[in-house]
Structures are given as C-alpha cells and as structure tokens.
Amino acid sequence: xxxxxxxxxxxxxxxxxxxxxxxxxxxxxxxxxxxxxxxxxxxxxxxxxxxxxxxxxxxxxxxxxxxxxxxxxxxxxxxxxxxxxxxxxxxxxxxxxxxxxxxxxxxxxxxxxxxxxxxxxxxxxxxxxxxxxxxxxxxxxxxxxxxxxxxxxxxxxxxxxxxxxxxxxxxxxxxxxxxxxxxxxxxxxxxxxxxxxxxxxxxxxxxxxxxxxxxxxxxxxxxxxxxxxxxxxxxxxxxxxxxxxxxxxxxxxxxxxxxxxxxxxxxxxxxxxxxxxxxxxxxxxxxxxxxxxxxxxxxxxxxxxxxxxxxxxxxxxxxxxxxxxxxxxxxxxxxxxxxxxxxxxxxxxxxxxxxxxxxxxxxxxxxxxxxxxxxxxxxxxxxxxxxxxxxxxxxxxxxxxxxxxxxxxxxxxxxxxxxxxxxxxxxxxxxxxxxxxxxxxxxxxxx
Amino acid sequence: xxxxxxxxxxxxxxxxxxxxxxxxxxxxxxxxxxxxxxxxxxxxxxxxxxxxxxxxxxxxxxxxxxxxxxxxxxxxxxxxxxxxxxxxxxxxxxxxxxxxxxxxxxxxxxxxxxxxxxxxxxxxxxxxxxxxxxxxxxxxxxxxxxxxxxxxxxxxxxxxxxxxxxxxxxxxxxxxxxxxxxxxxxxxxxxxxxxxxxxxxxxxxxxxxxxxxxxxxxxxxxxxxxxxxxxxxxxxxxxxxxxxxxxxxxxxxxxxxxxxxxxxxxxxxxxxxxxxxxxxxxxxxxxxxxxxxxxxxxxxxxxxxxxxxxxxxxxxxxxxxxxxxxxxxxxxxxxxxxxxxxxxxxxxxxxxxxxxxxxxxxxxxxxxxxxxxxxxxxxxxxxxxxxxxxxxxxxxxxxxxxxxxxxxxxxxxxxxxxxxxxxxxxxxxxxxxxxxxxxxxxxxxxxxxxxxxxxxxxxxxxxxxxxxxxxxxxxxxxxxxxxx
Numbered sequence: 001x002x003x004x005x006x007x008x009x010x011x012x013x014x015x016x017x018x019x020x021x022x023x024x025x026x027x028x029x030x031x032x033x034x035x036x037x038x039x040x041x042x043x044x045x046x047x048x049x050x051x052x053x054x055x056x057x058x059x060x061x062x063x064x065x066x067x068x069x070x071x072x073x074x075x076x077x078x079x080x081x082x083x084x085x086x087x088x089x090x091x092x093x094x095x096x097x098x099x100x101x102x103x104x105x106x107x108x109x110x111x112x113x114x115x116x117x118x119x120x121x122x123x124x125x126x127x128x129x130x131x132x133x134x135x136x137x138x139x140x141x142x143x144x145x146x147x148x149x150x151x152x153x154x155x156x157x158x159x160x161x162x163x164x165x166x167x168x169x170x171x172x173x174x175x176x177x178x179x180x181x182x183x184x185x186x187x188x189x190x191x192x193x194x195x196x197x198x199x200x201x202x203x204x205x206x207x208x209x210x211x212x213x214x215x216x217x218x219x220x221x222x223x224x225x226x227x228x229x230x231x232x233x234x235x236x237x238x239x240x241x242x243x244x245x246x247x248x249x250x251x252x253x254x255x256x257x258x259x260x261x262x263x264x265x266x267x268x269x270x271x272x273x274x275x276x277x278x279x280x281x282x283x284x285x286x287x288x289x290x291x292x293x294x295x296x297x298x299x300x301x302x303x304x305x306x307x308x309x310x311x312x313x314x315x316x317x318x319x320x321x322x323x324x325x326x327x328x329x330x331x332x333x334x335x336x337x338x339x340x341x342x343x344x345x346x347x348x349x350x351x352x353x354x355x356x357x358x359x360x361x362x363x364x365x366x367x368x369x370x371x372x373x374x375x376x377x378x379x380x381x382x383x384x385x386x387x388x389x390x391x392x393x394x395x396x397x398x399x400x401x402x403x404x405x406x407x408x409x410x411x412x413x414x415x416x417x418x419x420x421x422x423x424x425x426x427x428x429x430x431x432x433x434x435x436x437x438x439x440x441x442x443x444x445x446x447x
Numbered sequence: 448x449x450x451x452x453x454x455x456x457x458x459x460x461x462x463x464x465x466x467x468x469x470x471x472x473x474x475x476x477x478x479x480x481x482x483x484x485x486x487x488x489x490x491x492x493x494x495x496x497x498x499x500x501x502x503x504x505x506x507x508x509x510x511x512x513x514x515x516x517x518x519x520x521x522x523x524x525x526x527x528x529x530x531x532x533x534x535x536x537x538x539x540x541x542x543x544x545x546x547x548x549x550x551x552x553x554x555x556x557x558x559x560x561x562x563x564x565x566x567x568x569x570x571x572x573x574x575x576x577x578x579x580x581x582x583x584x585x586x587x588x589x590x591x592x593x594x595x596x597x598x599x600x601x602x603x604x605x606x607x608x609x610x611x612x613x614x615x616x617x618x619x620x621x622x623x624x625x626x627x628x629x630x631x632x633x634x635x636x637x638x639x640x641x642x643x644x645x646x647x648x649x650x651x652x653x654x655x656x657x658x659x660x661x662x663x664x665x666x667x668x669x670x671x672x673x674x675x676x677x678x679x680x681x682x683x684x685x686x687x688x689x690x691x692x693x694x695x696x697x698x699x700x701x702x703x704x705x706x707x708x709x710x711x712x713x714x715x716x717x718x719x720x721x722x723x724x725x726x727x728x729x730x731x732x733x734x735x736x737x738x739x740x741x742x743x744x745x746x747x748x749x750x751x752x753x754x755x756x757x758x759x760x761x762x763x764x765x766x767x768x769x770x771x772x773x774x775x776x777x778x779x780x781x782x783x784x785x786x787x788x789x790x791x792x793x794x795x796x797x798x799x800x801x802x803x804x805x806x807x808x809x810x811x812x813x814x815x816x817x818x819x820x821x822x823x824x825x826x827x828x829x830x831x832x833x834x835x836x837x838x839x840x841x842x843x844x845x846x847x848x849x850x851x852x853x854x855x856x857x858x859x860x861x862x863x864x865x866x867x868x869x870x871x872x873x874x875x876x877x878x879x880x881x882x883x884x885x886x887x888x889x890x891x892x893x894x895x896x897x898x899x900x901x902x903x904x905x906x907x908x909x910x911x912x913x914x915x916x917x918x919x920x921x922x923x924x925x926x927x928x929x930x931x
Contacts, residue, residue, distance in 0.1 A: 054531045057857065338849060353863040356831065360861075366854040368873045371845035375873040379858055382866035 009048055011066020012185070013150060021071060021154055028124050031132060039152035046146040055143025058329045058361040059300050063243065063269040069215040071154065072184035077101040080178050080209045087422040090171040090200075091117045096178035096209065098156035098186055106173070114164035117173055120189060123160035130162065134193050134223050138249040142273040142302040147245040151187050151217045158189025163198040163228070172201040172233075172423060179216060179242070180209035188218035188246075194228035194256075201231040201420060206246075208239035208266065216244040216267075224256035226280075231259045233423065235430055238266035240295065248274040252312075255282035261418060263427055264291040264299050265434045271300040278305070278312035278340075287316040290414045290427075292434045293326030293358070303332040305345055307373075313344040319414050320351045321407060322358035331363035334377065338369040347377035352384065352410050354403075407435075477572065477698025478731060480671050481564040485590070489547035491674070495519060498644050501547045505613050505647070508620070518633045518643030525637040533790060535761050539735055544676040544707055546645045547591045552613055554586070554596035561587075565594045572698060574667050581911075582694075583662035584609045588679060589669050591647040598664070606655040607691075609664055612680045615651025623651055626684055630713035630769070631741050639739040642678045642711040649679030649710065654689040654720075663692040663725070663911065668708075670699035670734070676707040683713070685720035685748075694725040694911070698758075701731035705760065708734055714742030714750055718772065721749045727914055729758040729921075732788055736762040741796070744804075746772030753909055755782045756791050757921060765823060767796030770804035770835075780906050781810040784922065785818030785850075794823040794856075795839075799865075803834040810841045811903050814850035815926070821853040826860075826867055833864035841871035844902050846895075846926070876902075896923045 018040050022033065048064060049056040075096045082094065082102075090110070094102040106117045116123065123131050140148035159175040177188035190204050208214055216238055224230050238244050244267045252258050264270060276285040291299045305314040320328040330349040351360035362379035384406050392402035411431055418424045489500045498519050502512040527536050555561045558575050569575060569587050578585040584598030586609070598609040608619060615623045633643040650666050670677050685691050699706055708730060716722045722742060730736055736759040742750040752766035768777030779795035797806035812820035822841045843852035852873055860867045876898045884894035900907075900919050907915045 052530050058859070341848070351860070353860065353865075356862040356864065358861065358863075359830075359859065362856070362858040362860075362867075362869065364854070364856060364869065364871070366843075366852065366871060366873060368843070368845065368853070369849070369851045371848050371850050371875040373845075373873060373875070377854070377869075377871050379856070379869040380867060381858065381860035382868075383863035 009046070010044055012069045013043070013066060013154070017071060018153060021156070025156065028121065029128050032124055036153050039149045043146055043149035043153055046149065048146065049143065053143065055302065057331070057363065059271070060269065060298055060327070063298065068213065069183050069185040072097040072179070072181050072186070074099050075101065075180045075209070080180060082176070085174070085205070085426045087426050088171045089174045090169045091173045092176070093117070093119070093159050094176040094178070095157065095188065097180055097184055100157060110167070110169065113167055115167055115169070116160060116162035118160055120158040120160045120191065127162070130193065131160065131191070134221060135191055136219065136221065138221065138251065138275065138277070140247050140273065142247070142275060142304060144245050144247060144271060144273055147217050148219065148247055151189070151219050151247070154185070155187045155189050158191065161190070161192045161202060163194045163200055165195045166197050168199040169201070172203045172420070174203045174205065176205045176207060177218070178207050178209050179214035179238070182212035183215070184212065185215040185217070188216065190220040192220070192222045192230065192232070194224045194230050196225045197227040199229045201233070201423070203233040203235065203423065206234065206236040206238055206244070208237070208242060211239050211241065213241035214239055216242055216246070218245070219247045219249070222248070222250045222258060222260070224250070224252045224258050226254045226256065228256045231418070231420070233261045233263070233418070233427070235263040235427060236266055236270065237430060238270070240266065240268060240297070242267045244270040246270070246272045248272070250276040250285055252276065252278050252283035252285055254280035257284045257286070259286040259288070259417070261288040261290070261414065263430060264289065265430060267297065269298045269300070272302070274301070274303045276305050276314060278307050278309060278314060280309050281311040283309070283312045285314040286417065287314065288414050288417055289318040290411055290431065291320040291328060292431060293320060293328055294323040296325050298327045300329040301331070304335060305333070305347065306335045306337070307340040307343040307345060308337050310340055311342045312340065314346070316347040317414060318349045319410060320360060321354060321410065322351060322360055323354045325355070325357040327359045327361070329361045330379070331365070332377070333365040333367060334375050336368045336370050336373055336375060341370050341372040343370065343373040343375065345373070345375045349379040350410070351381040352407065353381055354383070354407070477729065478701050479571065480700035481568060483550070483564065483671060485548045485550055487547065487549045489545065491545050492542045493544070493546055493645070497546050501645055501647060504547070505552055507616070511616060514628065515644050518640050521634045522637060522640035522644055525634070525640060527637060532763060533761065533792065535790065539705065539707060543674055543704070545672065545674050546676050546678070547647060548672050548675060549590060549592040552592055554593035554611060556597050558595060561595050565589050568669060568671065569595070569667065572667065572669070577665065581662055582665045583660055584664045586611060586650050586666045587669070588648040588666065590671055590675060590677065593648055602660060605658045607658060607660060608651070608653040610651050612646060612649045612651055612682070615682070619651070619653070622653055622684070623682060626713065626715050627682055630715065630743050631711050631739050635739060638709045638737040639711050642680060642709050642739070645676070646678045646680035646711065648677070649681040650683070650693070651681070652683040652691065652693065654685045654691045656686045657688040659690040660692070663694045665694045665696070668695065668697040670706055670708065673702045674704050674706070676709065679710045681710065681712040683722060683724070684715045685717060685722050687717045688719045690721040692723040692725065696727050696729070698729055699731045699734055702733050704733065706734045708736045708738070710738045712738070712740040716742060716744045716748035716750050718745050719747045720745070723751045723753065725753045725910065725914070726755060728756045728762065731758060732760050734759045736764065738764045740764065741767040741769065743769045743771050744775035744777055747774050748772060749776045751778040751780070752795070753780045754793065755910070755918065756793055757784045760788065761790045761792065763792045765794045765796050767798065768806065769798045769800060770806065771800050773801045773803055775801060775804045777806040779808045779810070780909055782903055782906050783812040783820045785812065785814045785820040787816035787818055790819045790821070792821040792823060796825040797827070797837055799828045799832060799835045799837070802832050805836045807837070808839040809906060811844070811906055812852060813844045813846065813899060813902065814852050815846045817849050817851070819851040819853070821855065822871070824856040826856070826858045828860045828865045828867065830861045832862065835865040837867040839869040842902070843871070843873045844899065845873065845875050846899070892926065896926045899926055
C-alpha cells in the first residue's frame with residue numbers, strides 16, 4: 001500500500017463551509033464564536049497526521065482523507081428508523097445531523113432541583129458562564145488536535161447535562177447522535193458537569209441512519225466535582241463506511257469516581273482518544289472499552305491516565321476481539337506527575353485473535369516521576385485458550401458453541417463492571433448483534 | 448579545540464585498582480587518561496575528507512571507501528530522531544568531534560609490544576589479568592584502533608577467527624563481506640549511518656561449524672582523548688552448530704565536554720548456532736552512547752543479549768534479534784541503572800520472521816536521584832506465522848522521590864496462531880523490607896543496597912560470575928548516599 005498525501009489539509013471543510021456554519025450560529029454568544037474562529041484557524045494550520053507522528057504510529061493514514069463530506073441537511077426523527085434500546089431512561093435527547101429532533105425531558109422534580117438536561121445551544125444562551133468554563137476546556141493532546149479543532153469550529157449542537165450538588169439519578173440519561181445521508185459530517189458533543197456528591201449514568205449512542213459513508217468528529221467532556229460518581233457509556237455503531245474521531249476528556253476532583261465504558265462496533269476507521277485527569281486526592285477513574293472488529297475495520301484507541309495529585313487511582317481495561325482482516329491499535333500511557341505519590345494505576349489491553357488475518361498493535365506506556373507508586377500494565381494477544389476450549393468440549397459443548405461462550409466470557413469481564421443490569425443487557429445485545437452480523441466465519445469480508 | 452587531556456592520571460579511590468581486578472566497571476576507576484601523541488588524527492569535524500582520510504590510513508579496498516561515502520550521505524540526509532527520542536540528542540555537536548585517532552593500525556599480539564601508557568591503561572582496568580584467568584581471546588581498543596589483540600592458540604587452532612574490523616575486511620573479505628552491513632543496513636538509523644561512514648576497530652569473529660568456544664572472547668573499549676568519537680564495528684558469525692560467548696566492557700575518563708560512542712554490532716547465528724553477547728557498559732557520564740545492535744538467528748539458532756548499562760550521559764540502545772529460521776530463539780536480558788544526570792533509554796527488538804520462533808525480554812531498571820530510565824521495545828509478529836511466542840517483562844525500581852522511569856513498548860501481533868504477553872511494573876523499595884532488615888541490625892543504607900541487589904539478583908546471576916560479583920559491588924557504591 002502506498003502512502004498518498006491527501007490533496008488538501010482541509011478536504012471538504014473549506015472556508016465557505018465554515019463561514020456558512022458560523023452564520024447559522026450567529027445568535028450564540030460572542031466568546032463562543034471567537035473560539036470557533038480560533039479553532040478554525042488551528043484546523044487549517046495543522047497538517048494531517050504523518051507517518052513519523054508517534055501519536056499515529058501503526059494507524060492507516062490513507063484512510064484519513066477529509067474529502068467527500070458535507071454538513072448535512074436537517075432530517076426529521078421519523079426518517080431515522082430509531083430503534084429504542086429497551087431501558088428505562090431518566091431523560092432522552094435525540095440528535096440527527098447535528099440538530100435536536102426528539103427529546104424527553106427529565107422529571108419535573110429533577111428540573112426543580114436544578115438538573116439541566118438540554119441542548120448545548122440553549123445552554124450557551126441561558127447558562128453561558130457555566131458552559132464557558134467547561135466546554136472543550138481540556139486540550140486534546142493525544143494526536144488528534146487537528147480533528148479536535150475541526151470539532152470546535154463546526155460544532156453545531158449537542159447535549160448539556162448539569163447535575164447540581166447532591167442530586168442522584170438512578171436511571172440513565174440517554175443521548176442519541178445520528179448521521180443520516182451519504183457524506184454526512186456530524187460533530188456530536190456531550191458536556192457533563194457533575195457538582196459535589198452527585199450520582200448519575202449518562203449514555204451516548206452514536207448511530208448511522210443508513211449505510212452511507214459518514215464522517216463523525218465528536219467530543220465529550222466529563223467534569224466530576226468532589227465526591228461525584230459518574231458512569232459514562234458510549235456505544236458506537238456507526239455505519240461500516242464511517243470515518244470517526246471521538247475524543248473524551250474526564251476530570252475527576254477530590255474523591256470523585258468516574259467509570260467510562262466505550263463500546264466500539266461500527267465505522268470503517270475509528271479513532272478514539274480518552275484522557276483522564278485525576279486532579280485531587282481520592283479521585284478514581286475506571287476506563288473500560290470493548291471492541292469487536294471484523295471485516296477490514298480499523299479501531300485506533302489512544303488513552304492517557306494522568307495522575308496530578310497524590311492518592312489517586314485509575315484502572316484501565318481495553319479488550320478487543322479481532323475477526324476478519326481487522327486491525328486494532330491500543331496506545332496507552334500512565335503519567336504520574338512528580339508530586340503524585342501513592343498513585344495506584346493499572347492499564348491492561350487484551351486482544352483476542354479470532355482470525356489469521358487480523359492485526360493487533362499494543363503500545364502500553366508508563367511515564368513515572370514519583371517513586372512511591374504502584375503502577376503496572378499488561379498487554380496480551382492470543383487466541384482462545386485451547387485448554388478452556390477443551391474443558392467445554394469435554395463436557396459435551398460443540399466447538400463453535402464453546403468458542404462463542406468463551407468469547408462472550410471475554411467481554412463479560414468488561415460489561416460486568418457496569419453494575420447496571422438493563423444497560424449491561426442492552427450493550428450485550430449490541431455486541432451479540434454485531435457478532436451475528438459478521439461476514440461468514442473465516443472469509444474476509446470485501447471491505 | 449583539540450587539547451589533549453592532562454597528563455597526570457586522576458588518582459583513583461583506594462578501594463579499586465589493585466585489590467579489585469575487575470574494577471573496570473567501577474566508574475571512578477576508569478576516570479584517568481594519558482597524554483598521547485597520536486600518529487594518525489583525522490582532525491575535528493566530519494566531511495568527505497575525514498572519511499577519505501580514515502579509509503586511506505587503513506589502506507582499504509575501494510568498495511569499502513564507497514560504502515563509507517554512501518553512508519556519509521545517508522547520515523547527513525537523515526534527521527535526528529527527536530520526534531520520538533529525547534531532545535538531548537540535539538546537544539551533540541558533530542563538528543566538534545574527532546573521528547579518528549590512533550598510533551597505528553596493526554594491533555600488537557603480546558602486551559610487551561604495547562606502548563607503555565596504553566599498556567598501563569589496560570593494566571589499571573585489569574584487562575591482561577582477566578585474559579590470563581578466564582578468556583579465550585582479548586581485543587583491547589584504545590580510541591580508534593585495537594592496541595592489542597590476541598587469541599589463545601588452542602582456540603585459533605579450532606579455526607576461530609578473532610580480529611579487528613580492518614583486518615577482518617582485508618584478510619578475510621570473502622567470509623565477512625557477505626554479512627557485513629546486512630543485518631544492520633547503513634540506513635537503519637542516523638547513527639548506524641554515521642558508524643558506517645567512519646567505523647574503526649571492533650571485532651570480527653568467525654566460529655566454524657560445530658566449534659564450541661569454551662571460554663568467552665572479550666573486547667575492551669577505551670576512550671582516552673577528549674572530544675572523541677568512538678565508532679567500533681563488530682560482526683560475529685557463528686557457523687552451523689557453533690557456540691560462542693562474547694563480552695565487552697568499556698570505560699572513558701570523565702571530561703567536561705561530551706564524547707560520542709556509536710557502535711554497530713551485527714550477529715549472525717547460522718543453523719543451530721548459539722551466540723551470547725554480554726555488555727557491561729560503564730562509560731563516564733559525559734558520553735553519548737548511541738549503539739545499534741542486532742542479530743539474525745537462523746533455524747534452531749539462539750541469540751542472547753545480556754546488556755547492562757550503568758554509565759554514560761545518554762544511552763540509546765535496543766538490542767534486537769531477527770528470528771529468521773524456524774524455531775529460532777531470541778532473548779534480551781537488560782539491566783539499567785540511571786543516576787543523577789543520566790538517561791538510560793534501553794530496551795529490545797524482536798522481529799519474528801518464521802514459524803515457531805520464540806522470544807523473551809526481561810528488563811529491569813533502577814532510577815536513583817534524578818536519573819531517568821526508559822524501556823522502549825518492539826515485538827513484531829507478522830502475518831501467517833504459526834506458533835510464535837513472545838514474553839516481555841519490565842520492572843522499574845524508583846529510589847528517590849524525584850527519580851523517573853518510562854516504558855514504551857510496541858507490540859504487533861497478526862493471526863491467531865501466535866501469542867504475545869507483556870507486563871511491566873513500577874515500584875519503590877518496600878518500606879517493610881527496609882524496616883525488617885533494620886530490625887536485624889543493618890543500617891538503612893545496607894538494607895537499601897541489599898534490597899536493590901535482590902531486585903536484580905535473578906538477572907545478575909546470568910552474568911559470568913566475575914561480572915555479577917562486581918555488579919553487586921557497583922550497585923552498593925551507586926546506592927551510597929541515596930538514602931535519607
């Protein structure tokens with residue numbers, strides 16, 4: 001495969017596209033428009049990733065061309081073929097092609113206590129200061145700076161969630177982000193601000209309404225204040241032709257606990273960056289991901305666990321199952337700042353190789369600048385354990401069924417950490433659906 | 448500035464030299480130099496002229512000169528690899544380095560013939576004494592050329608060739624030319640290109656079919672001059688079923704300016720052969736040590752690198768094995784100790800290229816004071832191979848609150864017939880262990896030394912006994928004053 005340089009560093013996203021977009025959001029606060037202009041300049045100035053960029057090592061750069069996409073026309077909820085996920089929700093927002101198309105607000109009692117669950121555009125107008133201090137406040141530093149700048153420049157609308165002090169919400173808040181129509185470029189965003197001692201579960205669903213080649217460039221910011229307990233789930237089932245970038249930023253303050261679980265199933269080439277900052281003692285971040293890659297899919301996951309204060313902990317478990325000619329990249333880094341003594345950090349990447357043509361790349365890294373820490377990592381790549389397979393076969397379970405059981409057992413370790421049964425079942429169903437939809441056993445799929 | 452170092456040797460601490468014949472790996476013991484009048488000097492800075500001078504002095508065949516000149520072009524064209532490596536590399540001033548210094552190209556066969564100052568240097572480092580005791584052959588390189596090179600008669604009678612690179616290419620061109628520059632091509636990286644342009648010294652070894660060399664062959668590399676660059680080139684070929692162990696040691700006086708050491712070491716283990724390559728690197732901490740080391744293991748062959756890095760300002764070294772034949776095996780055992788002002792950026796590369804090949808990497812590093820140790824590794828298992836296995840373990844020990852360690856492995860595995868596993872951990876010396884030992888009457892310093900020695904004990908045992916004893920002693924020395 002030859003590496004060809006895309007013709008232009010901006011592709012379809014020309015100045016005209018940006019100007020038209022800016023005009024369409026002219027009613028939003030001036031500070032936000034200024035930020036968008038700055039981001040636009042940054043996007044234009046930054047080069048596309050090069051082969052020598054360490055942050056893009058092993059990635060297929062030819063797949064990153066930005067040509068052939070456009071800001072899509074609005075669609076209605078009826079045209080999406082929206083399928084419910086079958087769980088009770090505390091609230092729901094459905095975005096399609098960057099605009100809200102349906103919503104179920106949170107219960108009046110929650111709204112009275114100050115819970116905000118609405119669009120980012122509304123929040124920008126009504127709660128400007130709150131949004132200003134948290135929206136895209138953490139820089140993207142894992143390699144996709146260019147795409148993060150594009151996201152800021154063209155971000156139209158997204159979800160805004162504010163949890164005031166002491167609020168606990170049992171059922172998940174769900175946000176759906178759809179891309180519809182060939183070449184649709186979407187910029188999903190979810191901003192969560194959890195004040196002191198709050199507790200909530202937020203689920204982002206990334207979906208394609210059709211099999212078109214979409215472009216998704218999303219970000220989500222999670223801010224967990226003192227003692228907040230947040231569970232964040234992102235389930236990505238973009239179309240098989242979608243190019244997707246998703247960047248996650250988590251900030252955990254004193255005694256905050258954030259669990260994030262990313263389920264990666266769709267897309268042609270998907271890059272996911274996840275960046276956790278443990279900023280005060282007692283903060284904990286649980287970073288989980290589950291990927292089922294088949295056909296010629298490529299999943300590129302880059303993570304950073306940054307321990308900025310003493311007595312913080314993080315635990316990362318990224319599992320990939322590889323079928324067909326798929327490729328996965330896991331590149332993680334645990335960073336322990338000089339004064340972050342008593343850090344306890346773990347990072348684990350497990351690749352289950354289910355095909356002879358699949359490729360798993362692992363780059364588990366550590367940068368430790370304090371001595372009184374417990375940091376370790378592990379990375380493995382291997383097929384199903386033949387002994388386990390034999391054990392099940394010896395008990396009368398056919399090989400295919402045994403393999404399926406063992407593969408689901410492999411996923412279960414991640415899903416079971418969720419501690420929310422209906423959501424756990426819904427995610428397992430998504431994985432199952434992907435598994436059953438995979439192209440016939442060993443035959444490599446035609447892209 | 449081409450001033451030669453001061454004449455008077457710096458007095459070594461009383462503990463080393465005489466009583467400790469192996470004090471060659473104690474940093475202080477290597478910290479002396481002699482004023483030399485070099486007969487051959489390529490001057491300061493690097494140009495085509497420098498390369499032509501080196502080649503002419505060595506009376507090389509035209510193809511070697513051409514090889515050197517091409518390499519120079521490659522070196523100049525390649526950027527510094529600072530997109531992944533430390534920016535400290537930018538502090539190397541290639542224009543201030545002296546690329547070739549020698550007092551003659553032909554090594555002496557007996558110590559009596561070696562000029563006095565050079566002989567004194569190696570005597571202080573204990574080299575002749577080791578030779579008598581437990582080595583099959585020794586080469587002692589002083590700046591650019593080997594001052595002494597000898598192999599025991601019994602070994603040479605078996606057909607083993609042990610010469611320096613100049614002699615090897617001149618006297619055995621058919622044997623060495625076919626492998627020279629093949630394991631590590633000139634353009635592999637900027638520093639392998641630099642070495643290819645100005646290489647001098649190093650060992651060329653051939654062990655014939657089925658010959659097992661019972662005692663190790665040893666090379667000792669000594670830098671004496673200031674602002675000097677040492678670029679030795681080593682090529683070891685173990686023919687079918689042959690076995691050989693090679694050990695190298697090195698020291699340099701500590702100058703205020705920086706010194707560059709950039710070697711290329713190529714190993715070829717043919718069918719069923721075994722090569723063990725042991726390095727105890729103890730350069731003074733003004734030395735940039737940027738070395739490319741790689742071996743090719745053919746069917747059923749085994750290459751094992753035992754790599755211990757204690758000295759230098761910056762070491763970047765990732766010994767590699769290309770597992771080219773079925774059932775070939777590669778192993779890297781690595782120990783790194785980084786003290787104040789040092790960065791040990793070490794690791795391993797395992798390139799699997801045949802079925803049922805296995806590789807093992809065990810790396811342990813200790814960071815003391817503001818020292819920084821880095822593990823960087825590559826494990827690559829390409830498509831359609833079956834039954835390949837890799838195991839990697841990295842453990843880092845941080846002694847002081849501001850010590851630093853990094854781990855950057857890269858593992859690529861294709862297909863379901865192979866498996867890789869990687870594990871790394873970072874820890875400090877257990878307070879409970881220290882307390883336990885103090886309860887039993889050890890001082891905190893003694894307890895610390897014991898604990899650190901325990902950390903590397905399983906690896907240190909793989910060194911020849913003389914080295915492992917010395918390693919322990921050295922760690923005790925380095926740990927002094929690191930507590931409290």
